[in-house]
Amino acid sequence: MRLKDLAIGIAALAIAAPIAATAASAYELTIPSLVYRTGPYAPSGIPFANGYADYFTLLNERDGGINGAKINVVECETAYNTQQGVECYENTKNQGESGALVYQPLSTGISYQLIPKAEVDQIPIFTMGYGRTSAADGTTFPWIFNPPGTYWDLASGMVNYAAAVEGGLENLSGKTLALVYHNSAYGKEPIRTLESLAEKHGFKLELLPVDHPGQEQKATWLQIRRLRPDWVFMWGWGVMNQVAVKEAASIRFPMDRFIGNWWSGSEQDVLPAGGDANGYLSATFHAPGPDFPLHQEILEKVYGAGKGAGEKERVGEVLYNRGLIAAVWTVEAIRKAMEIKGSNEIKASDVRDGFDALKVDEARLAELGLPNFTYPVELSCAVHSNPGTILIQQWDAGAKKWTVIASGIQPDREVIDPLIAEDAAAYAKEANITPRECNN
Amino acid sequence: MLYREAGQFKTTYDADQAIFPIAQDRWAVIAFAAIAFLVVPFFVNDYWTNAVLLPLLIYGLAALGLNILVGYCGQISLGTGGFMAVGAFASYKLMTSFPELNIAIVVLLSGGATALVGVMFGLPSLRIKGFYLAVATLAAQFFLVWLFNKFGWFYNYSATGQISVPERTIFGLVVTGPTAAPWVKYLFCLSFLALFGLIAKNVVRGRIGRNWMAIRDMDIAAELIGVRPLQTKLSAFAFSSFYVGMAGSLLFTVYLGAVEVTEVFGINVSFLVLFMVIIGGLGSILGSFLGATFLVLMPIFLKNFMVDGLGLLPVLAKHVEILLMGLLIMGFLIVEPHGLARMWQILKEKFRLWPFPY
Numbered sequence: 039m040r041l042k043d044l045a046i047g048i049a050a051l052a053i054a055a056p057i058a059a060t061a062a063s064a065y066e067l068t069i070p071s072l073v074y075r076t077g078p079y080a081p082s083g084i085p086f087a088n089g090y091a092d093y094f095t096l097l098n099e100r101d102g103g104i105n106g107a108k109i110n111v112v113e114c115e116t117a118y119n120t121q122q123g124v125e126c127y128e129n130t131k132n133q134g135e136s137g138a139l140v141y142q143p144l145s146t147g148i149s150y151q152l153i154p155k156a157e158v159d160q161i162p163i164f165t166m167g168y169g170r171t172s173a174a175d176g177t178t179f180p181w182i183f184n185p186p187g188t189y190w191d192l193a194s195g196m197v198n199y200a201a202a203v204e205g206g207l208e209n210l211s212g213k214t215l216a217l218v219y220h221n222s223a224y225g226k227e228p229i230r231t232l233e234s235l236a237e238k239h240g241f242k243l244e245l246l247p248v249d250h251p252g253q254e255q256k257a258t259w260l261q262i263r264r265l266r267p268d269w270v271f272m273w274g275w276g277v278m279n280q281v282a283v284k285e286a287a288s289i290r291f292p293m294d295r296f297i298g299n300w301w302s303g304s305e306q307d308v309l310p311a312g313g314d315a316n317g318y319l320s321a322t323f324h325a326p327g328p329d330f331p332l333h334q335e336i337l338e339k340v341y342g343a344g345k346g347a348g349e350k351e352r353v354g355e356v357l358y359n360r361g362l363i364a365a366v367w368t369v370e371a372i373r374k375a376m377e378i379k380g381s382n383e384i385k386a387s388d389v390r391d392g393f394d395a396l397k398v399d400e401a402r403l404a405e406l407g408l409p410n411f412t413y414p415v416e417l418s419c420a421v422h423s424n425p426g427t428i429l430i431q432q433w434d435a436g437a438k439k440w441t442v443i444a445s446g447i448q449p450d451r452e453v454i455d456p457l458i459a460e461d462a463a464a465y466a467k468e469a470n471i472t473p474r475e476c477n478n
Numbered sequence: 479m480l481y482r483e484a485g486q487f488k489t490t491y492d493a494d495q496a497i498f499p500i501a502q503d504r505w506a507v508i509a510f511a512a513i514a515f516l517v518v519p520f521f522v523n524d525y526w527t528n529a530v531l532l533p534l535l536i537y538g539l540a541a542l543g544l545n546i547l548v549g550y551c552g553q554i555s556l557g558t559g560g561f562m563a564v565g566a567f568a569s570y571k572l573m574t575s576f577p578e579l580n581i582a583i584v585v586l587l588s589g590g591a592t593a594l595v596g597v598m599f600g601l602p603s604l605r606i607k608g609f610y611l612a613v614a615t616l617a618a619q620f621f622l623v624w625l626f627n628k629f630g631w632f633y634n635y636s637a638t639g640q641i642s643v644p645e646r647t648i649f650g651l652v653v654t655g656p657t658a659a660p661w662v663k664y665l666f667c668l669s670f671l672a673l674f675g676l677i678a679k680n681v682v683r684g685r686i687g688r689n690w691m692a693i694r695d696m697d698i699a700a701e702l703i704g705v706r707p708l709q710t711k712l713s714a715f716a717f718s719s720f721y722v723g724m725a726g727s728l729l730f731t732v733y734l735g736a737v738e739v740t741e742v743f744g745i746n747v748s749f750l751v752l753f754m755v756i757i758g759g760l761g762s763i764l765g766s767f768l769g770a771t772f773l774v775l776m777p778i779f780l781k782n783f784m785v786d787g788l789g790l791l792p793v794l795a796k797h798v799e800i801l802l803m804g805l806l807i808m809g810f811l812i813v814e815p816h817g818l819a820r821m822w823q824i825l826k827e828k829f830r831l832w833p834f835p836y
Binding site: 073075076113114115117119120121124125128129131132146147150151153154155157158170221222223224226227229230249250461468469470 | 657785
């Protein structure tokens with residue numbers, strides 16, 4: 039009897055094959071969503087995934103998809119792990135009639151993994167404000183898009199904000215800036231820019247790495263107490279953010295001198311520190327809160343119908359909004375692709391053309407129910423990241439909400455553009471590619 | 479009936495010393511290898527290669543290496559992830575410094591470099607044993623990962639600390655990089671696994687392997703009968719690290735293509751490979767492969783079954799998967815503490831008597 043059970047078990051193992059999804063009758067757009075709702079990065083991954091999913095659900099419910107083509111969002115759990123990300127990518131890339139149209143991996147590690155693969159498989163990767171900074175150069179990276187800004191734009195913008203508070207860039211000279219970063223490709227991204235800026239403006243840069251997953255930061259913050267930096271910038275993600283905010287509070291570091299990057303400033307990051315987190319700053323590229331017509335529509339038509347991906351109360355959180363705007367830009371690129379092709383039966387390469395011609399201005403945002411939500415984005419064949427403008431938001435622990443305190447902060451293009459050109463050229467040489475010609 | 483060696487007489491010493499003395503075993507293994515080499519390459523696609531077969535082959539090689547150390551020589555190691563990182567970074571440095579070097583040679587040299595590092599970290603094993611040695615190798619894990627993350631020389635001072643593989647060919651076929659055909663990658667890794675599996679099988683049957691086992695079973699007794707602990711323990715570390723290093727090299731060059739040391743070679747990899755060895759069966763070549771198969775394929779199978787088959791939400795499926803994997807591992811070890819290899823042996827014993835068991 040036991041022998042038979044074992045044999046059945048082995049037989050079951052042998053037929054472990056991915057079962058293909060059944061094809062629908064009308065043209066269906068497959069959009070894989072690599073999510074992480076488990077593991078140490080889940081606090082950041084869940085709200086983003088919910089925002090991303092809810093917008094597609096709204097379009098399916100309200101308009102029957104995009105120009106009549108239904109959207110099929112295929113979620114795949116990666117746990118922020120590269121190998122599981124590869125499995126998800128291979129599993130979903132040929133799914134459905136359209137094949138995977140665009141990927142949003144939300145992980146620098148998985149992005150680096152997919153950048154060379156996407157080129158071969160001809161699928162665009164939309165790394166919204168993360169991933170490889172030099173992908174902003176569309177001539178070297180034709181399939182990768184990282185609007186509305188890169189990490190280098192962000193780092194420079196954060197320095198410019200600090201300078202504005204100090205009373206001008208010349209006042210940065212002699213100041214100390216500490217960068218607390220996730221000790222990974224993601225966290226190391228801004229270092230090159232900050233080093234160039236430190237040289238240019240004469241401030242001192244201290245680098246303080248925090249190892250994955252970032253639950254243990256006592257030593258880091260003791261060092262900060264000793265160094266007494268004038269500013270602390272943070273490149274954190276997941277559970278690392280909340281620990282850092284708590285540790286900063288415990289050494290009584292002034293919160294209005296502590297700026298998280300745009301992945302280190304959501305509700306989950308500050309709520310655990312309670313009242314001590316009051317005044318914590320973070321960069322962002324869109325407005326917080328649920329007070330936009332689009333949110334009301336989602337609450338009514340998606341959550342009202344019981345089809346919401348998450349909890350109703352969490353609609354409008356910072357990372358929810360981030361997922362939402364990611365979906366909005368993706369859909370606009372798909373619309374553009376349909377417009378260029380003149381049909382809604384598009385493939386991944388058409389979506390690439392759509393991203394190349396992506397243009398979402400304020401009027402369009404208002405039309406979509408997001409007036410004054412973010413800055414206009416306009417991409418072209420050569421420019422894959424734009425505009426790089428950031429906002430600074432501050433946490434109000436009493437009201438438990440984020441408020442924007444500074445906006446329209448521009449990065450220092452003079453420093454960033456040569457760095458991007460240099461890095462893109464290095465990649466082109468390493469991967470043996472000739473940058474494509476762009477007409478515009 | 480089918481599996482019975484009655485009537486198979488051995489008339490030469492060679493026949494008596496064969497790896498598979500029973501004809502049925504021999505034919506089964508040859509048939510399996512023939513299918514793996516001659517049939518499977520025609521059917522593999524991107525998904526099967528990149529998501530299933532490559533991790534299976536590469537972790538199989540790593541588990542084989544660790545099994546030599548833990549299963550045959552009895553030295554517990556928690557440094558597998560770190561040693562795999564040595565293999566990966568050695569390949570990267572070799573490939574970028576000597577672009578004309580053949581990829582197969584790069585993999586072998588990376589294994590060699592890892593063997594040296596392994597011997598270095600094996601030195602404490604002469605003084606400390608058991609759990610204390612485990613802690614020393616744990617230090618190797620953290621030290622090596624820290625080293626590759628800290629010093630820019632290892633990743634050629636790239637801005638992010640990521641290493642990515644340049645394109646390399648063998649017999650004019652692209653093996654590494656995104657344009658490599660799935661069957662080429664599969665065959666490349668399979669050849670390494672088959673060749674070094676065969677070597678390992680022979681080594682553990684011979685003098686060196688018997689020395690390892692003597693040390694494992696009782697080191698004082700082994701010393702008394704003339705087994706030198708220094709050479710024996712260090713050779714086990716060298717052999718084991720050589721295999722693990724090759725696995726790390728293949729993981730980086732052929733499978734992933736871009737690697738971030740903290741993420742891919744973290745402590746969880748060390749545990750994963752150790753679990754493969756324990757679940758598969760300590761001191762068994764077949765057990766290493768069975769363990770790797772179980773721990774690589776089971777999560778993918780469970781995921782596909784629950785998400786595509788039963789239509790569960792991916793996140794729920796993930797939680798159930800974690801739960802089920804834990805239960806399965808516990809269940810297997812309660813039913814058969816000596817691992818899957820022992821289970822297979824019992825199965826074979828039953829087949830010998832089938833259909834007339836007494």
